[in-house]
Amino acid sequence: MHAQRTQVLAIIGQGYVGLPLAMAAVDAGWKVIGVDNFPAKVAQINGGSSPVEDVSDEKLQAAISTGAYTATIDFSAVELATVITICVPTPLDHAREPDLTLLRNAARGIAPYVSNETLVVSESTSYPGTLREIIVPIINEFKPETSKSIYFASAPERVNPGDPSWNQTNTPRLVGAIDRESQVRALAFYESICDSVVSVSSPEVAEAAKLLENTFRLVNIALINEFTQLCSAVDIKVHEVIQAAATKPYGFMRFNPGVGVGGHCIPVDPLYLTWWARAHGGKALIVETANLINLEMPSYVAERALKLVNPSIKNPRVLILGVAYKPGVGDVRETPVSELKVNLKKQGAEVAWHDPLVPMWDGSKPVDLDWDCDVAILATLQPGMNLNLLIQKGIQILDCTDSISNLAGVTSL
Numbered sequence: 339m340h341a342q343r344t345q346v347l348a349i350i351g352q353g354y355v356g357l358p359l360a361m362a363a364v365d366a367g368w369k370v371i372g373v374d375n376f377p378a379k380v381a382q383i384n385g386g387s388s389p390v391e392d393v394s395d396e397k398l399q400a401a402i403s404t405g406a407y408t409a410t411i412d413f414s415a416v417e418l419a420t421v422i423t424i425c426v427p428t429p430l431d432h433a434r435e436p437d438l439t440l441l442r443n444a445a446r447g448i449a450p451y452v453s454n455e456t457l458v459v460s461e462s463t464s465y466p467g468t469l470r471e472i473i474v475p476i477i478n479e480f481k482p483e484t485s486k487s488i489y490f491a492s493a494p495e496r497v498n499p500g501d502p503s504w505n506q507t508n509t510p511r512l513v514g515a516i517d518r519e520s521q522v523r524a525l526a527f528y529e530s531i532c533d534s535v536v537s538v539s540s541p542e543v544a545e546a547a548k549l550l551e552n553t554f555r556l557v558n559i560a561l562i563n564e565f566t567q568l569c570s571a572v573d574i575k576v577h578e579v580i581q582a583a584a585t586k587p588y589g590f591m592r593f594n595p596g597v598g599v600g601g602h603c604i605p606v607d608p609l610y611l612t613w614w615a616r617a618h619g620g621k622a623l624i625v626e627t628a629n630l631i632n633l634e635m636p637s638y639v640a641e642r643a644l645k646l647v648n649p650s651i652k653n654p655r656v657l658i659l660g661v662a663y664k665p666g667v668g669d670v671r672e673t674p675v676s677e678l679k680v681n682l683k684k685q686g687a688e689v690a691w692h693d694p695l696v697p698m699w700d701g702s703k704p705v706d707l708d709w710d711c712d713v714a715i716l717a718t719l720q721p722g723m724n725l726n727l728l729i730q731k732g733i734q735i736l737d738c739t740d741s742i743s744n745l746a747g748v749t750s751l
């Protein structure tokens with residue numbers, strides 16, 4: 339019985355983080371139970387159809403057919419596991435503050451079934467103290483009486499969906515646990531899956547490091563977005579400036595301007611940091627300002643695009659190219675293109691969109707590239723997007739990606 343249990347991993351949440359982790363663990367020899375509270379998703383996964391781009395249907399079907407992986411909505415399945423990782427969303431609430439409801443629900447859901455000697459790890463992004471102050475108390479309160487020793491660690495996921503180079507296996511993993519025994523077990527678990535594991539002294543260090551990583555990106559994106567506006571106002575080509583600065587071999591890291599920031603991480607995680615700072619009587623001023631600058635980008639982009647339209651056209655037709663928040667994925671969570679669309683409409687534009695990876699967005703379907711428009715905005719250059727038709731028709735394009743700016747009729751942000 340014990341020998342069997344040592345091989346079983348339960349992963350709570352089968353999304354962008356949980357499902358690729360499940361496949362990496364299967365590759366490493368674990369038997370994996372994927373628990374998700376969304377029945378349709380579980381049915382889809384068990385039917386061999388992957389809901390995330392980073393896991394192919396073939397990979398998923400192979401893992402299911404060998405019995406190495408199964409998905410379920412039944413939390414009691416975690417009874418079999420020696421390791422449980424929590425990979426559920428940590429979004430913002432209506433006040434743009436941390437909403438840990440799903441994380442609490444996940445902890446509450448597994449608690450009655452956590453067997454003795456089980457390691458519970460949170461991979462979800464959150465502010466320092468989340469593991470110790472929220473997850474540990476919930477599990478300790480509701481765990482079975484026989485489960486005397488439960489081990490706890492934080493190992494924030496760093497995966498970058500759609501990245502062809504960096505994945506769950508080769509991205510170094512931070513691990514910080516609540517005590518020595520938990521740390522030893524958590525390190526051993528991640529060493530069985532990841533090439534490199536970095537031990538830190540506490541879960542709070544791991545949690546804070548994750549917020550620092552993503553806040554670093556938010557702030558630098560804001561800097562380049564602000565810098566772009568300053569350059570454009572005096573007709574300096576910002577991309578040439580960036581390229582020039584990037585020739586410095588040290589002390590500079592390239593970031594590119596765009597419509598704003600999107601996805602589950604960059605627009606969200608830094609607000610966990612600002613909230614956490616306020617909760618401790620502090621202020622994260624640079625982060626607050628960076629967030630505001632990024633939030634204003636869609637309005638700036640809308641203005642720049644509409645300037646390309648003949649002023650005699652009162653209700654210009656605008657085609658947005660690419661609505662996912664980054665290339666190569668169909669993920670529209672927190673996409674800044676939503677605000678771009680709102681801003682364009684506010685100024686009287688008729689807006690349609692095209693994205694080969696997104697079948698449905700914002701209550702509407704994509705249009706073909708031959709949709710008759712007065713201006714197009716390249717927000718995200720998706721693979722397989724052939725813009726020749728627009729170029730040949732002489733449509734003005736505002737390129738927010740700096741990928742086609744050398745073509746006729748294209749203006750770079």
Ligand SMILES: NC(=O)c1ccc[n+]([C@@H]2O[C@H](COP(=O)([O-])OP(=O)(O)OC[C@H]3O[C@@H](n4cnc5c(N)ncnc54)[C@H](O)[C@@H]3O)[C@@H](O)[C@H]2O)c1
Nearest residue numbers: 351352353354355374375376426428440443444462463495
């Ligand atoms: N997506 C990324 O690029 C990324 C990268 C690093 C870290 N993270 C972090 O990882 C965590 C998970 O993000 P994600 O992108 O995988 O989310 P996701 O929405 O893709 O997947 C989460 C899954 O959890 C399920 N779920 C929600 N509440 C649940 C509950 N109480 N019990 C069981 N299942 C539940 C949902 O149905 C969903 O399938 C978040 O904290 C996020 O910030 C995400």
